[in-house]
Amino acid sequence: MNGIAAYRTNRVHGATAGELVVLLLETASARLSAARACMEAGQRMAWIAELAKVRPIYIELLMALDHKAAPELTRNLHVTYAWAIQRLGEVGKTGDLAAIQSLVKVNDTLLDAFRQVVMLAPAEAAEADPTDEAVAK
Numbered sequence: 001m002n003g004i005a006a007y008r009t010n011r012v013h014g015a016t017a018g019e020l021v022v023l024l025l026e027t028a029s030a031r032l033s034a035a036r037a038c039m040e041a042g043q044r045m046a047w048i049a050e051l052a053k054v055r056p057i058y059i060e061l062l063m064a065l066d067h068k069a070a071p072e073l074t075r076n077l078h079v080t081y082a083w084a085i086q087r088l089g090e091v092g093k094t095g096d097l098a099a100i101q102s103l104v105k106v107n108d109t110l111l112d113a114f115r116q117v118v119m120l121a122p123a124e125a126a127e128a129d130p131t132d133e134a135v136a137k
Contacts, residue, residue, distance in 0.1 A: 018118040021061065025111040028057045032104045039097055051092050058084045080106065 015023065035050035062081040065074040084103060091099045 016118070016121075017064075018114060018121060021114050022111065022118055024057050024061060025107060025114060028054050028107050029104070029111055031057075032100065032107055035091075036097070036100050036104065039095055039100060044095065047095070048092055051088050055085060055088050058088070080110065 031050045031054045035047040035054070038044075038047035038050060058081045062078060062085070065078055065081075067074045067078075084106060087099060087103050090096065091103065
């Protein structure tokens with residue numbers, strides 16, 4: 001295994017659930033951007049291939065939702081992921097540039113939100129850490 005592959009493998013295996021969601025949404029973002037570029041260039045087979053790589057990402061995100069943990073949040077994410085899967089099918093059939101742009105916008109909004117949550121989690125954990133000097137005294 002070369003260095004880059006080892007790094008990627010370790011990044012995934014050492015990631016928290018939130019970090020994995022960020023990685024998946026980053027991959028979806030890259031694939032959607034590539035699909036949009038292929039659409040603009042008139043490369044139908046290429047953009048269909050890119051979209052085909054995004055669909056399993058949203059299916060995985062949808063299937064991983066724990067509806068008991070946060071019912072309202074997961075209900076909203078479920079609707080959003082299902083919409084994205086349905087929209088991918090529409091884009092694949094029609095090649096509608098506006099439709100793929102709406103997917104990019106929603107995906108980027110989700111990505112930004114999950115990045116914020118993932119970045120806040122370690123800070124909040126550190127604040128609650130009982131090994132803090134003030135608690136140790």
